[in-house]
Amino acid sequence: MKRENNHYFLKGLLIIQTLGLLIYTVIAIQNDGFSFLERAIEFAMSMTWMGQFALDFQCYLMLSAIWVAWRNKFSIKSILFAVIALILGIIVFAPYLLYLLTKEKGDLKRVLIGDRE
Secondary structure, eight states: OTGGGTHHHHHHHHHHHHHHHHHHHHHHHHHHOSOHHHHHHHHHHTTSHHHHHHHHHHHHHHHHHHHHHHHTTTOHHHHHHHHHHHHHTHHHHHHHHHHHHHHTTTOHHHHHHTTOO
């Protein structure tokens, strides 16, 4: 029974991350406007720790986008969704994982690989 409920912690974490980042994003937009891409490129080109972090984070976003497309067999729809996830990050990726956890009834293997058995 305990094993079957492990996904509830993950769901809670994903909800907290999504809401927290949505709130943070609204505040950042109020303070800096929609200049994210410009700032991210500026950080990445700075050759500082902020730049290293920005580049490292972008690598994670690319990897998650590739996984989204792979999981859904590189359909046109999944590629478009992967691009959106690449741009918006956890604001899109966490709700997608929540959706998959619900759809697959907490079966993490199915969440990760879909119907590729």
